[in-house]
Amino acid sequence: MLLTSLTDPRDLERAVTVGDDVLSRAELLDRAGRLAASLPDHGPLAVHATPSIDTVVAITAAILAGVPVVPVPPDSGPAERGHVLTDSGATAWAGELPDDVDLPVVLPGSQPIAPRPVDPAATAMLLYTSGTTGRPKGAQLSGTAIAAGLDALYQVWDWTPEDTVAHGLPLFHVHGLILGVLGSLRRGSRVIHTVKPQPARYAAVDATMYFGVPTVWNRIVDEPDAARALGRARLLVSGSAPLPATLFDRIAALTGQAPVERYGMTETMITLSAHADGERRAGWVGLPVPGAETRLLPATDDATDDATDATDAGPVPDDGETIGRLQVRGPMLFDGYRGRPDADDECWAGQGWFRTGDLAVRDPDGFHRIVGRESVDLIKSGGYRVGSGEIEAVLLDHPAVSEVAVVGAPDPDLGQKIVAYVVGDGRDAQALIDHVAAQLSWHKRPREVVFLDDLPRNPMGKVQKKLLT
Numbered sequence: 001m002l003l004t005s006l007t008d009p010r011d012l013e014r015a016v017t018v019g020d021d022v023l024s025r026a027e028l029l030d031r032a033g034r035l036a037a038s039l040p041d042h043g044p045l046a047v048h049a050t051p052s053i054d055t056v057v058a059i060t061a062a063i064l065a066g067v068p069v070v071p072v073p074p075d076s077g078p079a080e081r082g083h084v085l086t087d088s089g090a091t092a093w094a095g096e097l098p099d100d101v102d103l104p105v106v107l108p109g110s111q112p113i114a115p116r117p118v119d120p121a122a123t124a125m126l127l128y129t130s131g132t133t134g135r136p137k138g139a140q141l142s143g144t145a146i147a148a149g150l151d152a153l154y155q156v157w158d159w160t161p162e163d164t165v166a167h168g169l170p171l172f173h174v175h176g177l178i179l180g181v182l183g184s185l186r187r188g189s190r191v192i193h194t195v196k197p198q199p200a201r202y203a204a205v206d207a208t209m210y211f212g213v214p215t216v217w218n219r220i221v222d223e224p225d226a227a228r229a230l231g232r233a234r235l236l237v238s239g240s241a242p243l244p245a246t247l248f249d250r251i252a253a254l255t256g257q258a259p260v261e262r263y264g265m266t267e268t269m270i271t272l273s274a275h276a277d278g279e280r281r282a283g284w285v286g287l288p289v290p291g292a293e294t295r296l297l298p299a300t301d302d303a304t305d306d307a308t309d310a311t312d313a314g315p316v317p318d319d320g321e322t323i324g325r326l327q328v329r330g331p332m333l334f335d336g337y338r339g340r341p342d343a344d345d346e347c348w349a350g351q352g353w354f355r356t357g358d359l360a361v362r363d364p365d366g367f368h369r370i371v372g373r374e375s376v377d378l379i380k381s382g383g384y385r386v387g388s389g390e391i392e393a394v395l396l397d398h399p400a401v402s403e404v405a406v407v408g409a410p411d412p413d414l415g416q417k418i419v420a421y422v423v424g425d426g427r428d429a430q431a432l433i434d435h436v437a438a439q440l441s442w443h444k445r446p447r448e449v450v451f452l453d454d455l456p457r458n459p460m461g462k463v464q465k466k467l468l469t
């Protein structure tokens, strides 16, 4: 049973809070159980993943029923949503139905579902995530992988049923949904979702652990009163994107405690973290969590060069300086991309090793520092992973665009901001931004459009994106 605490016959008051809505454990079990009773036998169930108690109920229902669930970002435009629904093969919808979706909506039944055995090895969750090219891929996470990933964090962070987690992150990604919500429901601890990750909202709730992406932490330290209020917590956790050392120091100065940084991916859950009772080092993401292993292979110019994956070259030295390509393995890894054997071939390196696409160094104590990504085509903006190819394809659909290159540019708040370099007719940047925002999720819109006469290309005609970053 993935959500172990739900089998505990004792009730827990205020087990889940989202904004003004509060459910005890028994109330959640009743609402989710009645929705579960109405689910089709075959999923996946698509959940309109608004930051709401209804989303928590729907996802809990699917897990209780053993029906895979695909959370759909609530602001995804028709192009993105259509792809997710078609690619996942979703059979039903939970939540408010957008006009462009033609699926039966599930409504709660009068009686909760009778407990039934669920295969832990089956896909529990399909999370859509960007690749360097093409449309997002559905990462298939089993109940076993999610449980292993969460159980590792309980150890590393000394996370107990007495804890209360607070955050305001989206409920369709590993960070906000799996760690924040499912992590609490498995552990039997309380979770408070603040609907938006605004500093004042974090400060207004009483919790022992606060989760945020670096952009959220950056906004918190810009409101020193809010930051100081979080000093009472047991752990301040940052992840999903690099936490700059200066930001680490500002959090520590204002709250009186160094943040715990951890590193993960949609495909792997969290594999590296500082420990609650261990060293927290600015700029470093820590040690492998229990059950996870890492290796760093020599970096080359060609990210898919299999020759250097052969371990004959040996791993790079653990000197804290030599950069290698980070691979991870462990029981918390996903089971591959739905219907994408090509993408599976690219990411699996044999014997369970997964190519993260990140570059890292490891010191003699086993501490890891993430130094960047192998590909310029994966952008991390506000903690969201965005593939440049997906945005380029949408921009090329616009009649005023003949050529485009999308890159991530450094940004003090978002980490990276999405910038589109465009060759074409006209100079209406806002029209192009609106075009992307209408087709894809809001956060995938370019923050800046730069018009050029030509894109920089090498003699082979390939766009040289590194010249644009």
Ligand code: MLC
Pocket (backbone or CB within 6 Å): 075, 169, 170, 173, 174, 175, 176, 197, 213, 215, 216, 239, 240, 241, 262, 263, 264, 265, 266, 381, 382, 383, 384, 385, 442, 443
């Ligand atoms: C938002 N706005 C919209 C809109 N959506 N307006 C029109 N249409 C839409 N669809 C408005 C908001 O209301 C707001 O206005 C303004 O746009 C800015 O909104 P915002 O939410 O503040 O946006 P932004 O600054 O871009 O976002 C920063 C952010 C966000 C930190 C809130 O990037 C975020 O939630 N990031 C978390 C991503 C995440 O969880 N990643 C984890 C991936 S899992 P106003 O007027 O209200 O200001 C992973 C694995 C791991 O990586 O390791 O964890």
Ligand code: AMP
Pocket (backbone or CB within 6 Å): 129, 174, 238, 239, 240, 241, 242, 243, 261, 262, 263, 264, 265, 266, 267, 285, 356, 357, 358, 370, 373, 380, 383, 384, 385
């Ligand atoms: P996602 O698929 O959204 O889960 O994004 C995963 C990517 O986020 C990783 O491959 C890293 O590039 C990045 N990431 C996550 N956590 C960290 C971190 N603590 N430091 C640096 N990068 C991170």
